[in-house]
Structure formats: structure tokens, C-alpha cells
Amino acid sequence: MDLIRPEWPAPPWVHACCTTRGGGVSTGVYGTLNLGDHVGDAPGRVARNRALLRTALALPAEPLWLNQVHGCTVVRTGGRVARPAADAVIACRPGSVCAVLTADCLPLLICDRQGRRAAAVHAGWRGLAAGVIEATLSALGASCEDLLVWLGPAIGPAAFAVGGEVRAAFLAVNPEVTSAFQAGPGGKWFADLFALARHRLARAGVTQVYGGTDCTYSDPERFFSYRRDGVTGRMASLIWTTSPGDRRLGFLD
Template sequence: MNHPSPWFEPNWPKVEGVTALSTCRGDKQSTGNSQAPFEYFNLGLHVGDDPQVVISNRALLPTPNQPFWLEQTHSNIAIDLASYPDINPDADVTQLPKADASFTCQALKVASVMTADCLPVLMAEKRGRAVAAIHCGWRSLASNIIENTLVQLNNQLQSQFGDFQVWLGPCIGPSAFEVGEDVKAAFTALDSRNVKAFAIHQHAAEQGKYLADLQQLACNQLLALGVTDIYRNSDCTYQLSNQYFSYRRDGKTGRMASLIWIE
């Protein structure tokens, strides 16, 4: 999949009044000024890149306002952007709210999450009344961050879980995401159907290792909650080194963002 710019729109049906995009690492011919090992369109201030370069990269995003960034801690915390009217989007990460999902019912507030292997999840209420961005590492998924986000949204909108459509963005794929028995146990305790999202790792250096499918685990949770309009970009961030940052592959690297807002 070749992207002519360092961002692209999710492959889901357009919801009137809602815009979403997800970024790539970019290349020499496209936007972005970060140097190795963060080349080129790094959006993370917390990874060791030159802060002024990162801020200049962020300024190129085609969003109506600066995105609302989070200090992501692999939690199940989801926050309402309306509760944080005065956050400096370019503040040090330790000054940002500790959360792994944000949502809003207000126009022009940009919900965002950063990833470099974890699964970005974007949600839009089908009538365009609310949007959310969720950072799903395995810990967040196992502690029900998707459900926590939907519960808060439904409380505000008096809606149903099935009123939302969901996009699962690029993440580390099922042929690269090696996990231990503890991860498999955490998910199979939640839902026995999750066992099918784990394959025995035939080439692992030690026994008890599995290959996990993050997108399938998220799908299982969404379907169990009654969300059926699910769309995926199945690109593997680990394998597609020219297109995506990957922490597991490179260690010190940049961050991509998935963003959504009501126009």
C-alpha cells in the first residue's frame, strides 16, 4: 500500500460531519522533517526527537485545531475532551492527562492516539454526534478500554453500542506479535472465543510463546458488545518498515497518530 502523503483516511464509510485520518512514517518525497531514527513524519515528543522538529511536523497535520494528545500508559482510562479546555497540545508528555482513549461530542476538538505497533481504534457515532480515539495495546484491551469508552459515550448520548462504527488501524500483525502465556490467559479468561486469536509460535526460542492477533481480539470484544460495523486496515507495522514506525522492530523510533473530529 503506497501513500502519496504521510497520512490517509480510514477505509470506512464516511459519516457526515466527521473526519478521520491516520499517519505513516513518510519518506524523503513527502512531508516531515525528522531525522534518523525518527524519519520522517514523527509526531511523538517523548521519543527523543528534536522537539522543534516534532512541533513543525504536527503543524502540518490538516486538522481544524491542534490534536489533543495524551500521556498513554496502557490503561483503560477514557477521558472526555470537554473536561480539559486549556491543555497545551505541545506540552511535555508528563503534563498531559494520563489516559489511553479520548472522546468528544463537541465540534473541532481532535481526539488522537499515538502508536508504533499498538492498535489504533477510531469510533464514530453513525449520526456524527460523537467520536473517539483509543490506544489499544494488549493491556488496555484486556482491561476493557473499548467498553469503558463506549459506556461513557452512551451515557452522554443515550445511545446504544451498535450506533457506532469502528475502524481498526495498522498495528503489529498476527505473524509478528509474540506474547507469553500470561497474555493468552488474560484474554481467554475474558472470553473463551479469544483462544482463536492465538497461534503457537513454532519458531520461538522458548516454549510457551504465542503469536497474537490484536485486531481479532478487538473485533471479538466489539462484536460481544453489539458493535457490528467494524472496518480494518490490516497493514502490519512490524513488517512494513518503509511505511510505519515499529517499536518492536526498531526500539528507538517515531510515533504515528490516528485522529478524528467532528467538523
């Protein structure tokens, strides 16, 4: 299974990764490790892919899979709703697995330096503009100076063309993000999701931000991309913690 693991100074009992296309059983446009159960893939294959993921990562529990709606609702693991409508999930106890699905939108994984809190965030441009990052930081209840954030694979600034209304929505909140938009043909703008997220994090006081280099659109062999392919699969970005003294859980060597 081809996995991307954050290069960040998190404690060793914080486990995090992002999947790619490789390592599953799906076929065709969903080949091979599609983890989304809402994109038209055969349910049995999605279930098998999720089981393979649990085994490969030695997950301590089933991830809390969200019904992502491009908003800014944040939920906690351990709730009673099986698939809550939300775009961010946080965990404050060992063994609870946070996860978000993406195929161009930006996934963020967050933990504190003590490894006591963790969160996964799904951030497309609507979620970013609505404040999903700020809502997650508030729900975590930790000092922003104490947080580590990793930006996973997303559509890159050379491929993400948007209308002027998208640029206006961000400039209305923070005029300083003009550098995150470059003029394109036909009145379009090329938006940099990574830069927009970094601006939001910096305004909130988060200084330790990592990742933000992989473009889903430009690498069809490794990543699903909705903007590129239309009908396609989904990658998962996951984060969880284990007890500091327990080395049995986490990634398998």
C-alpha cells in the same frame, strides 16, 4: 504527506485518518513524520511535524494529545488538563480533535452514524485486556449498534509474539478468543490484536467494524514499529467532526 483514511460509511462531516512515516522533518530513526514528543526526538522537529499535520489536515483545533499509560482511562476533549494520563479520548462537539499515538499498538477510531460523537483509542494488549474498548464505548453513551469502528495499523499476528501469561489474561475473560493466538516457538504465542479487538467489540454489540489490515512491523518504509526498531517515532490516528453544513473544514484537496 502520506495518510491512511478509513473506508467506512461515516457522514461526510466526520474526518478521520492515520499518519505514516512520510511527510515530516525528523531524521534518522524518527524519519520523517514523528509525532511523539516522548521518544527522544528533537522537540523542535516534533513541534514542526505537528504544525505540518495541522496544516495538511486543516484541523479546526490542536488535537488533545494524551499521556498514554496502557490503561483504560477515558477523557473528553475540552478538559483543563493539557496532557491527561489516558488511553482514549472522546468528543461530542464539532471542532474538537481526538488523537492517539501508536507504533505497534492498535489505534481505534469510532463515530456514531449521525456524526455527533467521535473517539480515538490506544489499545495495546494491556489496554485491551484491561477493557479500554468497553470503557470508551460506555463513555460515548451511544447505542453500540449505532457505532462505526475503524482499526488502524498495528503489529500483525505473524509478528506479535507474547508469553503465555498474555494469552491467559484474555482467555480468563473470554475463552472464545483461542483462535486469536497461534502457538509459536519456545512457549510463545502469536497474538492477533485485530482479532482480539473485534471479539471485544462484538461482545459489546458493535457490528460495523472496518480496517484491521495494515501491519506496522512488516512495512518499515511506511510505519514506525517499536517491536521492530526499539527507538523509533510514533504515528497519529485522529478523528474530529465539523458542523454538517460547514464544508470549509476537514481535509484539504
